[in-house]
Amino acid sequence: xxxxxxxxxxxxxxxxxxxxxxxxxxxxxxxxxxxxxxxxxxxxxxxxxxxxxxxxxxxxxxxxxxxxxxxxxxxxxxxxxxxxxxxxxxxxxxxxxxxxxxxxxxxxxxxxxxxxxxxxxxxxxxxxxxxxxxxxxxxxxxxxxxxxxxxxxxxxxxxxxxxxxxxxxxxxxxxxxxxxxxxxxxxxxx
Amino acid sequence: xxxxxxxxxxxxxxxxxxxxxxxxxxxxxxxxxxxxxxxxxxxxxxxxxxxxxxxxxxxxxxxxxxxxxxxxxxxxxxxxxxxxxxxxxxxxxxxxxxxxxxxxxxxxxxxxxxxxxxxxxxxxxxxxxxxxxxxxxxxxxxxxxxxxxxxxxxxxxxxxxxxxxxxxxxxxxxxxxxxxxxxxxxxxxx
DNA sequence: GCAGAGCTGGACCGGACGGTCCAGTCACAC
DNA sequence: GTGTGACTGGACCGTCCGGTCCAGCTCTGC
Numbered sequence: 001x002x003x004x005x006x007x008x009x010x011x012x013x014x015x016x017x018x019x020x021x022x023x024x025x026x027x028x029x030x031x032x033x034x035x036x037x038x039x040x041x042x043x044x045x046x047x048x049x050x051x052x053x054x055x056x057x058x059x060x061x062x063x064x065x066x067x068x069x070x071x072x073x074x075x076x077x078x079x080x081x082x083x084x085x086x087x088x089x090x091x092x093x094x095x096x097x098x099x100x101x102x103x104x105x106x107x108x109x110x111x112x113x114x115x116x117x118x119x120x121x122x123x124x125x126x127x128x129x130x131x132x133x134x135x136x137x138x139x140x141x142x143x144x145x146x147x148x149x150x151x152x153x154x155x156x157x158x159x160x161x162x163x164x165x166x167x168x169x170x171x172x173x174x175x176x177x178x179x180x181x182x183x184x185x186x187x188x189x190x
Numbered sequence: 191x192x193x194x195x196x197x198x199x200x201x202x203x204x205x206x207x208x209x210x211x212x213x214x215x216x217x218x219x220x221x222x223x224x225x226x227x228x229x230x231x232x233x234x235x236x237x238x239x240x241x242x243x244x245x246x247x248x249x250x251x252x253x254x255x256x257x258x259x260x261x262x263x264x265x266x267x268x269x270x271x272x273x274x275x276x277x278x279x280x281x282x283x284x285x286x287x288x289x290x291x292x293x294x295x296x297x298x299x300x301x302x303x304x305x306x307x308x309x310x311x312x313x314x315x316x317x318x319x320x321x322x323x324x325x326x327x328x329x330x331x332x333x334x335x336x337x338x339x340x341x342x343x344x345x346x347x348x349x350x351x352x353x354x355x356x357x358x359x360x361x362x363x364x365x366x367x368x369x370x371x372x373x374x375x376x377x378x379x380x
Numbered sequence: 381g382c383a384g385a386g387c388t389g390g391a392c393c394g395g396a397c398g399g400t401c402c403a404g405t406c407a408c409a410c
Numbered sequence: 411g412t413g414t415g416a417c418t419g420g421a422c423c424g425t426c427c428g429g430t431c432c433a434g435c436t437c438t439g440c
Contacts, residue, residue, distance in 0.1 A: 012417080028307035030220035034398055044419045045399085051417090055399065108306060112359060116298060117218035117307050129363045158360075159376045162369075165359045166352030169302060173319045179352075186349045202387080224428055234389045235429085241387090245429065 004103075005040050013051045015041040020063035025110040026103075029060055029118035060114050061127055067110035068131040072138050079142040088142060089160050090184040096164065097177035105175045109168055136161050159187060194293075195230050203241045205231040210253035215300040216293075219250055219308035250304050251317055257300035258321040262328050269332040278332060279350050280374040286354065287367035295365045299358055326351050349377060 006018040019041035023032045034056060038045060052058035078095055082088030100107060115128040136157050143153035163183045171179040196208040209231035213222045224246060228235060242248035268285055272278030290297060305318040326347050333343035353373045361369040 027310070028218055028220060030218060031307055033396070035396080046401085046418055046420075049399075049401095109359070113307070116359075116362065117221055117303070119221075120217065125363070125365070129365075132360065132363045155376070158369075158372075162353055162356030162360060162373070162376065164356065166354065166356030169299070169306075169355045170322065170348075170352060172306065173315070173322045175315070175319075179348075182348075183352070186345070186352065223426070225426080236388055236390075236431085239429075239431095 005042070012041070012043050012047045016043055016048060016051065016059060017062050017066050020059050021067045021110055021114070024060060024063060024114040025067070025107050026113070028113050029056075029115070031117075057119060057121065057124075060118055061123065064111050064114045064127060064131060067114070068134060071110075071135060075135065075138045075142070079139075079145075082142075085143050085146040085148060085156065086184065086187060088146075089139075089156075089187060092160075093164065093167075093180050093183045096168070097171075097180035100168075100171055100177045100180060105177065106172060108172055109165060112165075132161070156187070163187065195232070202231070202233045202237045206233055206238060206241065206249060207252050207256050210249050211257045211300055211304070214250060214253060214304040215257070215297050216303070218303050219246075219305075221307075247309060247311065247314075250308055251313065254301050254304045254317060254321060257304070258324060261300075261325060265325065265328045265332070269329075269335075272332075275333050275336040275338060275346065276374065276377060278336075279329075279346075279377060282350075283354065283357075283370050283373045286358070287361075287370035290358075290361055290367045290370060295367065296362060298362055299355060302355075322351070346377070353377065 004022050006015040010018070016037070019037055020032075023037055023040060034045070034048070037059075038048065048059065049055060052062065074095055075092060078092035079085075079088035082091060111128055111131050115124045118124045139157040139160055140153050143156050144150075148156060163186055164180075167180050167183045171177055194212050196205040200208070206227075209227055210222075213227055213230060224235070224238070227249075228238065238249065239245060242252065264285055265282060268282035269275075269278035272281060301318055301321050305314045308314045329350055330343050330347040333346050334340075338346060353376055354370075357370050357373045361367055
């Protein structure tokens with residue numbers, strides 16, 4: 001059983017979403033069976049199909065969206081009290097590194113693992129693009145707030161996104177969060 | 191059937207490796223069934239287990255290694271005639287963008303898709319790390335060749351790797367190779 | 381021509397997969 | 411108390427999974 005199984009205090013639907021997000025993130029959409037998932041969420045099959053009529057794929061979309069919202073919150077708190085854009089970006093990378101260590105150094109990006117390895121499905125692709133663009137937009141807003149010129153803000157937001165995704169991958173391969181912590185050094189001074 | 195199915199002129203073993211590399215890259219390890227794979231490679235099940243006694247997992251390791259060697263060649267030709275490091279990096283990004291377009295704008299990194307989404311297996315993880323470090327080392331050698339100081343070369347090689355991986359992901363989500371072509375602009379002048 | 385290794389073709393297997401279905405339970409309105 | 415709708419528990423289903431096995435077909439060396 002997953003050691004990060006959601007608490008029974010949560011509703012069945014929330015437990016399903018959280019279990020799905022956690023399991024898909026580490027093993028990918030096709031790597032997680034319905035039985036594993038149901039056991040982790042401590043929910044029977046009937047509940048899954050009650051809350052998510054289309055079964056596994058509906059649940060995956062919900063799990064990816066939930067995980068994306070968590071990421072948006074992480075971005076928001078990282079930049080909230082930062083004196084500069086770069087300082088906020090650094091905080092974000094360090095927070096991600098910490099989460100990566102806590103997760104057992106194997107979690108990947110929840111959206112990529114859930115939606116890219118899923119069925120060859122237009123809904124999945126559209127959802128992934130929408131969620132990723134949400135992350136970039138969130139960073140962009142903070143860049144604006146620090147007074148960066150629009151083209152610079154655009155550049156920085158995209159750069160940070162690409163660095164984090166690439167760094168996440170390398171961190172996973174090396175099973176070390178050091179890569180994530182070193183990312184801010186790669187950003188040019190704004 | 192995969193439109194990029196390997197030619198029958200190749201040996202059965204090579205056809206298996208190429209089919210596996212192509213299919214895993216787009217659908218992930220667990221997303222490809224043995225029957226799909228065998229149909230694409232036009233090989234019977236007996237041949238697979240003759241050439242790869244451990245079946246799917248052996249084949250995945252071989253496919254990832256083959257795909258990684260292709261990438262090393264791509265890096266080598268991109269930097270071979272380049273006047274500067276940055277020019278070589280730009281050529282590499284453009285070549286990747288072209289391949290991405292040819293693939294149907296959905297291919298991911300062959301190593302991540304094959305080994306990260308595979309079984310929770312120490313061999314897979316070790317192989318992924320080894321292959322990625324091979325890519326970084328190859329870029330590092332070229333950086334050396336252009337006379338970059340060791341710490342700068344290290345920095346640049348890691349940066350290029352992270353950019354390409356992150357860019358690849360965003361290109362996939364947006365189904366556009368523009369992201370890959372824009373990557374060189376994100377590298378600081380060395 | 382013959383022996384034997386290397387390789388192929390495909391039937392077959394047990395189990396796990398995602399999905400369906402419905403009786404049972406519960407909280408709550410009336 | 412009774413009716414109602416939301417939710418749960420789990421038996422059950424057909425399909426496809428990865429994997430096994432072996433008969434038979436080459437190809438090669440002699």
